[in-house]
Amino acid sequence: MAKKPVPDASRRSDRSRRAIYDAALALVGEVGYPRTTIEGIAAHAGVGKQTIYRWWASKADVLLEAFLDLGERTAREAGQEAYDLPDTGDLAADLKHVLRATVDELRDPRFEVPARALAAEGLVNPQLGAEVVAHLLEPQLQRYVQRLRTAQQAGAVRPDIDPRIALELFVSPVAQRWLQRTGPLTHAYTDTLVDYALHGLAPR
Amino acid sequence: MAKKPVPDASRRSDRSRRAIYDAALALVGEVGYPRTTIEGIAAHAGVGKQTIYRWWASKADVLLEAFLDLGERTAREAGQEAYDLPDTGDLAADLKHVLRATVDELRDPRFEVPARALAAEGLVNPQLGAEVVAHLLEPQLQRYVQRLRTAQQAGAVRPDIDPRIALELFVSPVAQRWLQRTGPLTHAYTDTLVDYALHGLAPR
Numbered sequence: 001m002a003k004k005p006v007p008d009a010s011r012r013s014d015r016s017r018r019a020i021y022d023a024a025l026a027l028v029g030e031v032g033y034p035r036t037t038i039e040g041i042a043a044h045a046g047v048g049k050q051t052i053y054r055w056w057a058s059k060a061d062v063l064l065e066a067f068l069d070l071g072e073r074t075a076r077e078a079g080q081e082a083y084d085l086p087d088t089g090d091l092a093a094d095l096k097h098v099l100r101a102t103v104d105e106l107r108d109p110r111f112e113v114p115a116r117a118l119a120a121e122g123l124v125n126p127q128l129g130a131e132v133v134a135h136l137l138e139p140q141l142q143r144y145v146q147r148l149r150t151a152q153q154a155g156a157v158r159p160d161i162d163p164r165i166a167l168e169l170f171v172s173p174v175a176q177r178w179l180q181r182t183g184p185l186t187h188a189y190t191d192t193l194v195d196y197a198l199h200g201l202a203p204r
Numbered sequence: 205m206a207k208k209p210v211p212d213a214s215r216r217s218d219r220s221r222r223a224i225y226d227a228a229l230a231l232v233g234e235v236g237y238p239r240t241t242i243e244g245i246a247a248h249a250g251v252g253k254q255t256i257y258r259w260w261a262s263k264a265d266v267l268l269e270a271f272l273d274l275g276e277r278t279a280r281e282a283g284q285e286a287y288d289l290p291d292t293g294d295l296a297a298d299l300k301h302v303l304r305a306t307v308d309e310l311r312d313p314r315f316e317v318p319a320r321a322l323a324a325e326g327l328v329n330p331q332l333g334a335e336v337v338a339h340l341l342e343p344q345l346q347r348y349v350q351r352l353r354t355a356q357q358a359g360a361v362r363p364d365i366d367p368r369i370a371l372e373l374f375v376s377p378v379a380q381r382w383l384q385r386t387g388p389l390t391h392a393y394t395d396t397l398v399d400y401a402l403h404g405l406a407p408r
Contacts, residue, residue, distance in 0.1 A: 123324035157405045172380040173372035200404025201361045
Protein backbone atom coordinates (compact mmCIF):
# COMPACT_ATOMS: atom_id res chain seq x y z
CA MET A 1 0.00 0.00 0.00
CA ALA A 2 1.32 3.41 -1.00
CA LYS A 3 2.23 5.90 1.69
CA LYS A 4 -0.05 8.95 2.05
CA PRO A 5 1.28 11.72 -0.16
CA VAL A 6 3.47 14.21 1.61
CA PRO A 7 1.83 17.68 1.48
CA ASP A 8 3.36 19.68 -1.34
CA ALA A 9 5.99 21.83 0.32
CA SER A 10 5.67 24.70 -2.16
CA ARG A 11 1.88 24.84 -1.78
CA ARG A 12 2.27 24.78 1.98
CA SER A 13 4.72 27.71 1.61
CA ASP A 14 2.23 29.58 -0.53
CA ARG A 15 -0.42 29.20 2.15
CA SER A 16 1.99 30.44 4.83
CA ARG A 17 3.07 33.35 2.66
CA ARG A 18 -0.51 34.41 2.03
CA ALA A 19 -1.29 34.14 5.77
CA ILE A 20 1.79 36.23 6.57
CA TYR A 21 0.90 38.89 3.96
CA ASP A 22 -2.66 39.11 5.29
CA ALA A 23 -1.41 39.32 8.89
CA ALA A 24 1.13 42.03 8.04
CA LEU A 25 -1.45 44.19 6.23
CA ALA A 26 -4.04 43.73 8.97
CA LEU A 27 -1.59 44.51 11.75
CA VAL A 28 -0.08 47.66 10.22
CA GLY A 29 -3.60 48.95 9.61
CA GLU A 30 -4.58 48.27 13.21
CA VAL A 31 -1.58 49.49 15.18
CA GLY A 32 0.48 51.53 12.70
CA TYR A 33 3.96 50.86 11.36
CA PRO A 34 6.06 51.61 14.46
CA ARG A 35 4.13 49.09 16.60
CA THR A 36 4.03 46.38 13.94
CA THR A 37 6.61 43.69 14.73
CA ILE A 38 7.74 40.42 13.17
CA GLU A 39 6.55 38.70 16.36
CA GLY A 40 3.10 40.30 16.01
CA ILE A 41 2.83 39.31 12.36
CA ALA A 42 3.85 35.74 13.22
CA ALA A 43 1.27 35.53 16.00
CA HIS A 44 -1.50 36.91 13.73
CA ALA A 45 -0.52 34.53 10.93
CA GLY A 46 -0.27 31.48 13.23
CA VAL A 47 3.34 30.75 12.24
CA GLY A 48 6.61 30.79 14.14
CA LYS A 49 8.66 33.95 13.79
CA GLN A 50 11.52 31.88 12.36
CA THR A 51 9.26 31.13 9.39
CA ILE A 52 9.16 34.85 8.67
CA TYR A 53 12.87 35.41 9.25
CA ARG A 54 13.60 32.56 6.84
CA TRP A 55 12.03 34.55 3.98
CA TRP A 56 12.38 38.23 4.93
CA ALA A 57 15.02 40.35 6.64
CA SER A 58 12.68 42.96 8.16
CA LYS A 59 9.08 43.98 8.70
CA ALA A 60 9.51 46.56 5.92
CA ASP A 61 10.38 43.77 3.48
CA VAL A 62 7.35 41.71 4.50
CA LEU A 63 5.04 44.70 4.12
CA LEU A 64 6.39 45.81 0.75
CA GLU A 65 5.94 42.29 -0.62
CA ALA A 66 2.47 42.06 0.91
CA PHE A 67 1.46 45.26 -0.92
CA LEU A 68 2.95 44.05 -4.20
CA ASP A 69 0.97 40.83 -3.83
CA LEU A 70 -2.22 42.76 -2.95
CA GLY A 71 -1.79 45.02 -5.96
CA GLU A 72 -1.34 42.05 -8.28
CA ARG A 73 -4.36 40.25 -6.84
CA THR A 74 -6.52 43.39 -7.11
CA ALA A 75 -5.44 43.93 -10.71
CA ARG A 76 -6.21 40.29 -11.59
CA GLU A 77 -9.65 40.53 -9.96
CA ALA A 78 -10.33 43.65 -12.04
CA GLY A 79 -9.25 41.72 -15.16
CA GLN A 80 -6.27 44.00 -15.73
CA GLU A 81 -2.78 43.18 -16.81
CA ALA A 82 -0.58 44.22 -13.90
CA TYR A 83 2.02 46.21 -15.80
CA ASP A 84 0.46 47.77 -18.84
CA LEU A 85 -1.91 50.65 -19.23
CA PRO A 86 -4.56 50.03 -21.87
CA ASP A 87 -3.79 51.47 -25.29
CA THR A 88 -6.96 51.73 -27.36
CA GLY A 89 -5.50 54.65 -29.31
CA ASP A 90 -7.70 57.08 -27.31
CA LEU A 91 -5.38 58.54 -24.67
CA ALA A 92 -8.09 60.39 -22.72
CA ALA A 93 -10.28 57.28 -22.52
CA ASP A 94 -7.36 55.09 -21.46
CA LEU A 95 -6.23 57.48 -18.70
CA LYS A 96 -9.80 57.91 -17.42
CA HIS A 97 -10.25 54.14 -17.34
CA VAL A 98 -7.11 53.56 -15.28
CA LEU A 99 -7.71 56.47 -12.90
CA ARG A 100 -11.27 55.27 -12.22
CA ALA A 101 -9.86 51.86 -11.31
CA THR A 102 -7.24 53.55 -9.12
CA VAL A 103 -9.94 55.48 -7.26
CA ASP A 104 -11.83 52.25 -6.66
CA GLU A 105 -8.69 50.62 -5.25
CA LEU A 106 -7.78 53.62 -3.06
CA ARG A 107 -11.29 53.58 -1.58
CA ASP A 108 -11.24 49.82 -0.91
CA PRO A 109 -10.64 49.36 2.85
CA ARG A 110 -8.51 46.23 2.22
CA PHE A 111 -6.02 48.54 0.54
CA GLU A 112 -6.71 51.89 2.14
CA VAL A 113 -6.16 51.11 5.80
CA PRO A 114 -2.73 49.43 5.56
CA ALA A 115 -1.57 51.69 2.70
CA ARG A 116 -2.35 54.80 4.73
CA ALA A 117 -0.33 53.46 7.69
CA LEU A 118 2.63 52.71 5.41
CA ALA A 119 2.39 56.10 3.68
CA ALA A 120 2.27 57.93 7.02
CA GLU A 121 5.43 56.22 8.18
CA GLY A 122 7.12 56.90 4.84
CA LEU A 123 6.65 60.64 5.41
CA VAL A 124 8.83 60.68 8.50
CA ASN A 125 11.05 57.65 7.83
CA PRO A 126 13.10 58.48 4.72
CA GLN A 127 14.51 54.97 4.32
CA LEU A 128 11.08 53.32 4.32
CA GLY A 129 9.70 56.18 2.20
CA ALA A 130 12.38 55.54 -0.42
CA GLU A 131 11.55 51.82 -0.50
CA VAL A 132 7.83 52.52 -0.87
CA VAL A 133 8.53 54.89 -3.76
CA ALA A 134 11.04 52.58 -5.47
CA HIS A 135 9.08 49.33 -5.14
CA LEU A 136 5.42 50.34 -5.02
CA LEU A 137 4.88 53.84 -6.41
CA GLU A 138 7.44 54.48 -9.16
CA PRO A 139 6.72 51.21 -11.04
CA GLN A 140 3.08 52.35 -11.25
CA LEU A 141 4.11 55.79 -12.47
CA GLN A 142 6.34 54.28 -15.15
CA ARG A 143 3.25 52.69 -16.70
CA TYR A 144 1.98 56.25 -17.33
CA VAL A 145 5.36 57.27 -18.72
CA GLN A 146 5.15 54.45 -21.26
CA ARG A 147 1.57 55.29 -22.25
CA LEU A 148 2.44 59.00 -22.67
CA ARG A 149 5.46 58.10 -24.82
CA THR A 150 3.24 56.04 -27.10
CA ALA A 151 0.87 59.00 -27.25
CA GLN A 152 3.76 61.26 -28.24
CA GLN A 153 4.64 58.89 -31.08
CA ALA A 154 0.98 58.97 -32.17
CA GLY A 155 0.93 62.78 -32.05
CA ALA A 156 -1.58 63.02 -29.16
CA VAL A 157 0.95 64.59 -26.76
CA ARG A 158 3.37 67.36 -27.69
CA PRO A 159 6.89 66.02 -28.36
CA ASP A 160 8.61 68.49 -26.00
CA ILE A 161 6.62 67.27 -22.95
CA ASP A 162 8.51 65.32 -20.24
CA PRO A 163 6.19 62.34 -19.57
CA ARG A 164 7.53 61.80 -16.04
CA ILE A 165 6.40 65.31 -15.06
CA ALA A 166 3.27 65.33 -17.23
CA LEU A 167 1.74 62.33 -15.47
CA GLU A 168 1.83 64.22 -12.18
CA LEU A 169 -0.84 66.63 -13.44
CA PHE A 170 -3.47 63.91 -13.05
CA VAL A 171 -1.83 61.38 -10.70
CA SER A 172 -0.66 63.74 -7.94
CA PRO A 173 -4.09 65.37 -7.39
CA VAL A 174 -5.50 61.89 -6.79
CA ALA A 175 -2.62 61.10 -4.43
CA GLN A 176 -3.10 64.32 -2.47
CA ARG A 177 -6.88 63.92 -2.15
CA TRP A 178 -6.32 60.38 -0.94
CA LEU A 179 -3.41 61.14 1.40
CA GLN A 180 -4.72 64.37 2.93
CA ARG A 181 -8.47 64.01 2.32
CA THR A 182 -8.57 67.44 0.68
CA GLY A 183 -11.64 66.62 -1.41
CA PRO A 184 -13.87 63.82 -2.71
CA LEU A 185 -12.31 61.11 -4.88
CA THR A 186 -14.83 60.28 -7.59
CA HIS A 187 -14.79 59.10 -11.19
CA ALA A 188 -16.16 62.49 -12.30
CA TYR A 189 -13.20 64.15 -10.58
CA THR A 190 -10.54 62.00 -12.25
CA ASP A 191 -12.27 62.40 -15.65
CA THR A 192 -12.06 66.18 -15.15
CA LEU A 193 -8.35 66.01 -14.26
CA VAL A 194 -7.59 64.15 -17.49
CA ASP A 195 -9.52 66.69 -19.59
CA TYR A 196 -7.83 69.66 -17.90
CA ALA A 197 -4.36 68.12 -18.20
CA LEU A 198 -4.68 67.20 -21.86
CA HIS A 199 -6.31 70.42 -23.04
CA GLY A 200 -4.92 72.93 -20.54
CA LEU A 201 -6.59 75.68 -18.54
CA ALA A 202 -5.94 78.48 -21.04
CA PRO A 203 -8.33 79.01 -23.96
CA ARG A 204 -7.40 77.23 -27.19
CA MET B 205 10.65 108.33 43.05
CA ALA B 206 8.50 106.47 40.60
CA LYS B 207 8.20 102.72 40.86
CA LYS B 208 9.96 100.64 38.22
CA PRO B 209 7.53 100.11 35.37
CA VAL B 210 5.65 96.83 35.52
CA PRO B 211 6.54 94.69 32.50
CA ASP B 212 3.88 95.07 29.86
CA ALA B 213 1.61 92.07 30.35
CA SER B 214 0.66 91.81 26.69
CA ARG B 215 4.31 91.94 25.58
CA ARG B 216 5.17 89.32 28.17
CA SER B 217 2.35 87.18 26.75
CA ASP B 218 3.70 87.65 23.24
CA ARG B 219 7.09 86.42 24.37
CA SER B 220 5.54 83.38 26.06
CA ARG B 221 3.40 82.65 23.02
CA ARG B 222 6.39 82.80 20.72
CA ALA B 223 8.39 80.54 23.06
CA ILE B 224 5.48 78.08 23.15
CA TYR B 225 5.10 78.10 19.36
CA ASP B 226 8.82 77.50 18.90
CA ALA B 227 8.80 74.72 21.50
CA ALA B 228 5.77 73.02 19.94
CA LEU B 229 7.30 73.07 16.43
CA ALA B 230 10.68 71.87 17.69
CA LEU B 231 9.20 69.07 19.76
CA VAL B 232 6.86 67.66 17.12
CA GLY B 233 9.76 67.64 14.67
CA GLU B 234 11.95 65.78 17.17
CA VAL B 235 9.64 63.15 18.61
CA GLY B 236 6.61 63.10 16.27
CA TYR B 237 3.03 64.03 16.98
CA PRO B 238 1.97 61.08 19.18
CA ARG B 239 4.82 61.69 21.65
CA THR B 240 4.41 65.47 21.75
CA THR B 241 2.62 66.51 24.96
CA ILE B 242 1.50 69.77 26.55
CA GLU B 243 3.91 68.96 29.39
CA GLY B 244 6.78 68.53 26.97
CA ILE B 245 5.98 71.77 25.16
CA ALA B 246 5.80 73.61 28.50
CA ALA B 247 9.16 72.21 29.60
CA HIS B 248 10.80 73.14 26.26
CA ALA B 249 9.30 76.64 26.41
CA GLY B 250 10.25 77.20 30.07
CA VAL B 251 6.65 77.93 31.11
CA GLY B 252 4.21 76.15 33.39
CA LYS B 253 1.76 73.85 31.67
CA GLN B 254 -1.11 75.90 33.12
CA THR B 255 0.12 78.80 30.96
CA ILE B 256 -0.52 76.64 27.91
CA TYR B 257 -3.89 75.35 29.12
CA ARG B 258 -4.98 78.95 29.74
CA TRP B 259 -4.71 79.68 26.01
CA TRP B 260 -5.22 76.37 24.22
CA ALA B 261 -7.42 73.33 24.73
CA SER B 262 -5.11 70.73 23.18
CA LYS B 263 -1.71 70.12 21.65
CA ALA B 264 -3.38 70.09 18.21
CA ASP B 265 -4.60 73.65 18.82
CA VAL B 266 -1.14 74.83 19.89
CA LEU B 267 0.48 73.27 16.84
CA LEU B 268 -2.05 74.60 14.33
CA GLU B 269 -1.57 78.12 15.70
CA ALA B 270 2.19 77.72 15.71
CA PHE B 271 2.09 76.81 12.00
CA LEU B 272 -0.21 79.72 11.18
CA ASP B 273 2.21 82.04 12.96
CA LEU B 274 5.21 80.49 11.18
CA GLY B 275 3.49 80.85 7.81
CA GLU B 276 2.72 84.52 8.48
CA ARG B 277 6.28 85.22 9.64
CA THR B 278 7.78 83.46 6.62
CA ALA B 279 5.50 85.38 4.27
CA ARG B 280 6.43 88.68 5.91
CA GLU B 281 10.14 87.86 5.69
CA ALA B 282 9.67 87.14 1.98
CA GLY B 283 7.92 90.50 1.62
CA GLN B 284 4.62 88.87 0.66
CA GLU B 285 1.12 89.73 1.70
CA ALA B 286 -0.09 86.66 3.58
CA TYR B 287 -3.43 86.20 1.86
CA ASP B 288 -3.19 87.40 -1.69
CA LEU B 289 -1.50 85.93 -4.68
CA PRO B 290 0.21 88.54 -6.85
CA ASP B 291 -1.83 89.74 -9.82
CA THR B 292 0.43 91.39 -12.38
CA GLY B 293 -1.96 90.45 -15.17
CA ASP B 294 0.42 87.64 -16.26
CA LEU B 295 -1.08 84.46 -14.78
CA ALA B 296 1.83 82.18 -15.68
CA ALA B 297 4.38 84.56 -14.13
CA ASP B 298 2.29 85.00 -10.97
CA LEU B 299 1.81 81.27 -10.46
CA LYS B 300 5.50 80.57 -11.09
CA HIS B 301 6.48 83.26 -8.59
CA VAL B 302 4.29 81.85 -5.83
CA LEU B 303 5.23 78.22 -6.47
CA ARG B 304 8.95 79.10 -6.37
CA ALA B 305 8.39 80.71 -2.96
CA THR B 306 6.43 77.65 -1.85
CA VAL B 307 9.30 75.37 -2.85
CA ASP B 308 11.71 77.53 -0.85
CA GLU B 309 9.46 77.30 2.21
CA LEU B 310 8.92 73.54 1.87
CA ARG B 311 12.68 73.01 1.73
CA ASP B 312 13.37 75.24 4.76
CA PRO B 313 14.11 72.91 7.71
CA ARG B 314 12.31 75.30 10.13
CA PHE B 315 9.12 74.47 8.26
CA GLU B 316 9.85 71.07 6.79
CA VAL B 317 10.63 69.03 9.90
CA PRO B 318 7.58 69.94 12.01
CA ALA B 319 5.26 70.13 8.97
CA ARG B 320 6.23 66.62 7.92
CA ALA B 321 5.48 65.27 11.41
CA LEU B 322 2.08 66.97 11.42
CA ALA B 323 1.27 65.77 7.89
CA ALA B 324 2.24 62.18 8.78
CA GLU B 325 -0.12 62.18 11.75
CA GLY B 326 -2.88 63.75 9.64
CA LEU B 327 -2.77 60.76 7.30
CA VAL B 328 -3.77 58.29 10.02
CA ASN B 329 -5.68 60.63 12.39
CA PRO B 330 -8.72 61.86 10.45
CA GLN B 331 -9.70 64.47 13.06
CA LEU B 332 -6.27 66.13 13.05
CA GLY B 333 -6.07 65.72 9.28
CA ALA B 334 -9.35 67.61 8.88
CA GLU B 335 -8.08 70.44 11.10
CA VAL B 336 -4.82 70.69 9.17
CA VAL B 337 -6.74 70.89 5.90
CA ALA B 338 -9.35 73.36 7.18
CA HIS B 339 -6.97 75.73 8.98
CA LEU B 340 -3.64 75.43 7.17
CA LEU B 341 -4.06 73.95 3.69
CA GLU B 342 -7.44 75.02 2.32
CA PRO B 343 -6.94 78.76 3.07
CA GLN B 344 -3.76 78.59 0.97
CA LEU B 345 -5.59 76.80 -1.84
CA GLN B 346 -8.37 79.41 -1.82
CA ARG B 347 -5.77 82.04 -2.77
CA TYR B 348 -5.25 80.10 -6.02
CA VAL B 349 -9.01 79.85 -6.52
CA GLN B 350 -9.27 83.64 -6.32
CA ARG B 351 -6.36 84.18 -8.72
CA LEU B 352 -7.79 81.70 -11.22
CA ARG B 353 -11.21 83.41 -11.04
CA THR B 354 -9.60 86.75 -11.83
CA ALA B 355 -7.82 85.05 -14.74
CA GLN B 356 -11.16 83.71 -15.97
CA GLN B 357 -12.61 87.22 -15.93
CA ALA B 358 -9.56 88.40 -17.87
CA GLY B 359 -9.95 85.61 -20.43
CA ALA B 360 -6.70 83.82 -19.52
CA VAL B 361 -8.49 80.70 -18.23
CA ARG B 362 -11.46 79.01 -19.91
CA PRO B 363 -14.78 79.96 -18.30
CA ASP B 364 -15.95 76.34 -17.87
CA ILE B 365 -12.92 75.40 -15.71
CA ASP B 366 -13.54 74.70 -11.99
CA PRO B 367 -10.74 76.69 -10.27
CA ARG B 368 -10.77 74.46 -7.17
CA ILE B 369 -9.87 71.45 -9.29
CA ALA B 370 -7.65 73.34 -11.74
CA LEU B 371 -5.21 74.51 -9.04
CA GLU B 372 -4.50 70.88 -8.15
CA LEU B 373 -2.75 70.38 -11.52
CA PHE B 374 0.22 72.43 -10.25
CA VAL B 375 -0.21 72.40 -6.44
CA SER B 376 -0.71 68.66 -5.90
CA PRO B 377 2.44 67.58 -7.77
CA VAL B 378 4.44 69.86 -5.45
CA ALA B 379 2.62 68.42 -2.44
CA GLN B 380 3.27 64.84 -3.51
CA ARG B 381 6.96 65.42 -4.28
CA TRP B 382 7.31 67.05 -0.88
CA LEU B 383 5.27 64.50 1.07
CA GLN B 384 6.55 61.32 -0.55
CA ARG B 385 9.90 62.50 -1.95
CA THR B 386 8.99 61.18 -5.41
CA GLY B 387 11.29 63.62 -7.20
CA PRO B 388 13.34 66.81 -6.87
CA LEU B 389 11.53 70.04 -5.90
CA THR B 390 13.11 72.82 -7.93
CA HIS B 391 12.07 76.13 -9.47
CA ALA B 392 12.51 74.64 -12.95
CA TYR B 393 10.09 71.87 -12.00
CA THR B 394 7.33 74.20 -10.75
CA ASP B 395 7.79 76.46 -13.81
CA THR B 396 7.24 73.39 -15.99
CA LEU B 397 4.11 72.40 -14.08
CA VAL B 398 2.58 75.83 -14.67
CA ASP B 399 3.35 75.71 -18.40
CA TYR B 400 1.93 72.19 -18.78
CA ALA B 401 -1.21 73.04 -16.78
CA LEU B 402 -1.99 76.25 -18.65
CA HIS B 403 -1.28 74.96 -22.15
CA GLY B 404 -2.09 71.26 -21.77
CA LEU B 405 -0.28 68.15 -22.91
CA ALA B 406 -2.07 67.79 -26.25
CA PRO B 407 -0.85 69.71 -29.30
CA ARG B 408 -2.53 73.08 -29.91
